[in-house]
Amino acid sequence: MSYGKHHRRSGSVLSRTTHYTESPKLLGSGETLCVPLDLISGGHNLELSDYLGILRRSWVLVVATTLAGLLLGGAASAFVKPTYTSTTQLFVSIQSSGSVQELQQGNTFSQSRVQSYVKTVRTPIVLQPAINALGLGLSADELASKVTATTDANTVLINISVDDPSPVQAAAIAQAVAGSLINAIDSLEKPKNGGSSPVNLSVVTPAQAPVAPSAPNTKMNLLIGLLAGLVMGVAAALLRSTLDNRVRGESDLRKVTLAPLLGGIAFDGSAVSKPLLTQAGPQSPRAESFRQLRTNLQFANVSGNAKTVLITSSLPGEGKSTTATNLAIALAQSGQSVCLVDADLRRPMVNEYLGLDRNVGLTSALVGTADLDDVLQPWGEDRLAVLTSGPVPPNPSELLGSYQMRQMIEDLERSFDIVIIDAPPLLPVTDAAVLSQHVGGVVLVVGAEKLKIQDLQKSLAALDLVEASLLGLVLNRLPSKGTDAYTYTYYSRSDIQQPEKKRFGSRRSNPGFEEPSSTTSLMYGVDSRKREARPFPSSAVAESDHR
Missing domain, CATH: 3.40.50.300 (P-loop containing nucleotide triphosphate hydrolases)
Incomplete structure (x- = not known):
């Protein structure tokens, strides 16, 4: 034939x-x-179908590690002591006669000074009076670790945030630091001739006791745990496939x-x-x-x-x-x-x-x-x-x-x-x-x-x-x-x-x-x-x- x-x-x-x-x-x-x-x-060379086959073959491992990551994220949120954040906002202005030119100059001056005021918030000259006023058993450095001061670009607003395990204490500290900053800037900007300070700081948003904690972020922790577990599961499946040299099908032959x-x-x-x-x-x-x-x-x-x-x-x-x-x-x-x-x-x-x-x-x-x-x-x-x-x-x-x-x-x-x-x-x-x-x-x-x-x-x-x-x-x-x-x-x-x-x-x-x-x-x-x-x-x- x-x-x-x-x-x-x-x-x-x-x-x-x-x-x-x-x-x-x-x-x-x-x-x-x-x-x-x-x-x-x-x-x-492995193609997409090969990778999908590896994942299907090791789906139990991938699911297990993903769930483990999710549980760890939840555990991290459950065992971390909650922290509350209270924020107050101050407005910086310059005393002027009210003319347009003076207002423009004052706004430019205020913006140039705001960055300096933000850095002043976490200094002892501001924090120590707040500690004394509230009777806190903290040093200025310890309180500085709880205080954050920021400003938005091209604005004259200063944001002061305080983190504390107690929501009431966080609001009290934020309010005290804001008042201490106002006094400190007034003292620093006062002219040598004894006149009043040309810079005025006023509270536009008083600090309030927060209802919900700012940390831990349970949703974020769960998401991070989920993604980390998934990545580890996929990596473990690929490693397992690489180390497992048994014949499974025709492709191995x-x-x-x-x-x-x-x-x-x-x-x-x-x-x-x-x-x-x-x-x-x-x-x-x-x-x-x-x-x-x-x-x-x-x-x-x-x-x-x-x-x-x-x-x-x-x-x-x-x-x-x-x-x-x-x-x-x-x-x-x-x-x-x-x-x-x-x-x-x-x-x-x-x-x-x-x-x-x-x-x-x-x-x-x-x-x-x-x-x-x-x-x-x-x-x-x-x-x-x-x-x-x-x-x-x-x-x-x-x-x-x-x-x-x-x-x-x-x-x-x-x-x-x-x-x-x-x-x-x-x-x-x-x-x-x-x-x-x-x-x-x-x-x-x-x-x-x-x-x-x-x-x-x-x-x-x-x-x-x-x-x-x-x-x-x-x-x-x-x-x-x-x-x-x-x-x-x-x-x-x-x-x-x-x-x-x-x-x-x-x-x-x-x-x-x-x-x-x-x-x-x-x-x-x-x-x-x-x-x-x-x-x-x-x-x-x-x-x-x-x-």
């Missing part, structure tokens, strides 16, 4: 609006794959690899007790996810060369075993003959999920204590055969990398349309890297919000080191809500025109192979009768969604 034909089909399945280019290195087997241009050329994303599987709480695809509704998001994974995997392997697909992960707990098991079930439901091999010889779980025995299995066939035909177990209503792990050996890596393992894979490929192998995680042990050299392709399962980006980089490097053919990645345990939520479009069966079933890696497209009979002993083992799907055993419930 020509590349152009592959290109059109991939475009119809993966995207109808994305432009594609050829990237022959992603599969690792010489097969050309269509990769979106924006994934190759795109940088990772694109920071380290351009390998195709074959599918996303949303976290389903019910999968803990019901991990199998057959236990979910046919139109459930979980079932739709695995059908989409099945379809995308077929297009990632358009040549059909990868008849054996290795399913692995970077670390334990990312869901590789449930992914491998359900992918095998989904492929079998499409009409293909599938063999599921549990090659995790350290923590085998496939037999627990499917309710099968593992007293004999893969290791039994590898060491020669049992024939391969005898250890294959049929499962379910479709053409699915399962090869459980068998007894756990002391040397898993040696067995998986042996010549016998390679021959067994070749035997299985001759008898099944597709072979799915569940392998151990890449980073703790070398089993998966060793086994990847015997298979046609590798699918790497990535646990969302669990795997760190540097661990993903190490896994990709390990596969690259052994020149494994990476077919793509599967994002597992995606949140069902939030910025990284997995969504899909729901279609009922009546809305979809069912396509003709296409075999994954089918040998019918290759005249050199014969289609095996459905009664072949290698496919169904000694007992060729269909095995009913067993209920999920309670012993595996705790680990069902963590393998």
